[in-house]
Amino acid sequence: MSGGLEDIEQQNQLGSPLLAEQASSFDRYDVAQTTESHHAAKTTDSILNSLVDSATVTSTIVTEDCDHPSSNQGDHDNKKISWVLLSVILFFNASGGPFGVEPSVKAAGNLFTIIGFAxxxxxxxxxxxxxxxxxxxIYPDNSGGMRWVQEAFGEKAGLITGYLxxxxxxxxxASFPVLFVTYVHEQYFSHLSELNWLYRYLSLASLAIALMLVSFRGxxxxxxxxxxxxxxxxxxxLLMLIFAIPxxxxxxxxxxxSPGQIEHFDDDALEQTGWWPFAYISGISLRPFINNLYWNFNGFDQGGHLSSEDTTTxxxxxxxxxxxxxxxSSAYLVPILVATGATDFEQENWNAGAFATAGNEIAGRWLGNWIVVAAGCTxxxxxxxxxxxxxxxxxxMADKGFLPSIFRTRSKYDTPTVSASATLHI
Structure with missing residues (x-):
């Protein structure tokens, strides 16, 4: 009996390592399963979070696309003017053509006028x-020079600059419609000594309103x-250049x-006996010559009014x-070279309308009439x-608070309605 108990005890002692090893294996398996489950849970959570984030981003993009559709962006871009249109708009603000250079030729002669305009x-x-x-x-703003002065010298200086x-x-x-009506009167109604004041007023008012409608459209x-x-x-x-080449x-x-001193100029009412007498150097009448040069090349700063992000890039x-x-530059220099080189005009004959006379002499009256029409259209x-x-x-100025907010009113063409009306009345 005791031998049987000893055998059983011996078997138990021999089996305990095996049982311990099996228990350890089961423990490692449980830990591995737990770890794997934990990693799987984390992976699942990461995937779900990624899906949620993706859905959020997609929802945001869709929402933004709904709020700002691509068609609106295209419409916004379509409101911007091209550089060609901008060039021509600034051309008419700074120049408008060679009309007005005649006093320079009259004051300085051919050579110095060509040098001056070159x-x-x-x-x-x-x-x-x-x-x-x-x-x-740096300052993309429709206020142009007013903004520049305001940034440099303060709001008061900016306000004064904007007003002036x-x-x-x-x-x-305001002088342009008057000059146009005067040209038409002298060209086609010269038999009338003077237009009736009522006809003149109605003509100027109708012309100004019609032209302002162009501005109103944008x-x-x-x-x-x-x-x-x-x-x-x-x-x-260009036609005058072609006909004038030979x-x-x-x-x-x-x-x-010429050695003689010229005293009367179209753009300078003061004569030599005035407060500021003419200064002559080598026969050049400096005051009207320099004044005319600056006047003809001034106005490029107007481009600042077209610099806002809604208008240009x-x-x-x-x-x-x-x-x-x-x-x-070319609209001045080329006609001067043609007219001075292909005609026999004397220096004192360079008055307003000299280019039309040059057109008559170079190609015929039809070209001279066309130049008169061109001057009027300009x-x-x-x-x-x-x-x-x-x-x-x-x-x-209204956007900056210098004027009442009513001047910020815009039409369906995005043009400043009240501002344009005020400009027309003034």
Whole structure:
């Protein structure tokens, strides 16, 4: 009996390591299963979180697309004017063609006028154009120069600049319809000594309202109409160049001022006996000559009114300003070279209308009449382009709190309605 118990006890002692080993195996298996389950749970949670995040992102994108559909972005981009339209708009704000350079030829003669209109773009117009682009890129705002002055010298200086700039703009643009009616009267109704005051008033008012409607339709329409008038304005001078090539005598470009002192100029009412007598150097009448040069190359800073993000982009602005610079420079120099080289005009005969007379002499009366029509059309384009930028000036002043908020009212064409109406009445 005792032997049997000893055998059983011995078997138990021998079996205990095996049982312990089996228990240990089961424990390791349980730990592995627990760890694997834990990792699986974490993986599942990660996948679910990723799906939730993806759904959130997708929902956000869909929501943003619904709030800002691509069609709206396209419509916004369509409101921006192209650099070609911008170039032509600035062309009419800064120049409008060679009409008005006659006092320079009268004051300085052929040679110095050619030198002046070849050098002045580099000395004055190009730095002004570059300054406009640089400041407009830093401060993309329709207020233009008013914003630049405000940033440099404060709000009061900015307000004064905006006010004076607006007054200068509207007073300048107010003269364009008057000059147009005067041209039409002298060309087609010269038998009438003077227009009846009522007819004159109705003509000017009707013309101003009709032209303001172009501005009211927005910058896209202003730009397209300006391009059409630009072609009407430039084409006769291109034709004059073609007809004048066989007649050009380069030696005429070297003619210096005549020894006589000229005292009467179209753009300078003061005579030599006035407070500021003329200064002559080598026969050049400096005051009207320099004044005319600056006047003809001034106005590129108007591009600042078209620099807002709703109107242009920096790339469009850069191309538009440089395009206007080349248009203005060539629109002056080429007609001067043609008219002085292909005609026998005396220096004292360079008065307003000299280019029409040159057209008559070079190609015939038909070209002279076309140049007169071009001069009249230029005045119309100068009016509605100037009024468009003046209206943007008023809008910008209202946006900055310098004027009542009513001037911020816009039409369905996104044009400043009240600002344009105020400009028209003034």
């Amino acid at each position: 050098v002045m773009p580099i000395l004055w117009a190009l730095p002004e154009a570059y300054m406009t682009y640089e400041l407009s890129s 700039g607006y007054v200068a703009g509207v007073t300048t643009s 910058l896209q329409v202003v730009g397209r109409v300006s391009v059409a008038i630009f072609l009407i304005t430039v084409t006769p001078f 007649k050009i005598d380069p030696s005429k470009w070297l003619e210096t001022p 920096p790339d469009i602005l850069k191309k538009g300003i440089m395009g206007s610079f080349f248009l203005v 005045l119309l384009a100068q009016f509605f382009t100037e009024c468009s930028l003046d209206s943007l000036q008023v809008l910008a």
